[in-house]
Amino acid sequence: MTELAPEEPLDLDRLARGIAERGLAVPAVFFLELHRPLAHLASELALIGSPLLASLLGLRRFEQLRAVLADPEQYEALVTSIERHAAEEKR
16 A cells, blocks of 8 residues: 655645536546546556656655555545535535
């Protein structure tokens, strides 16, 4: 399992809020749920594209992305957070 150093907290809530504010909660949750079985594989395959992805996202964000994909608990936390923020946006 890939873990981030304590000084690099993963801000899933901010990411989820941004997705919900843009009105992309439904497609994002659909995409994440559809690809859940492949999440760990995607985290491993991301290593192949790491030079490109790290240059586009930044090394810290790339590592955070890999951490979310590799850890089922963080993956579920992201989905749950998106759903929660989408419900708040509807109110």
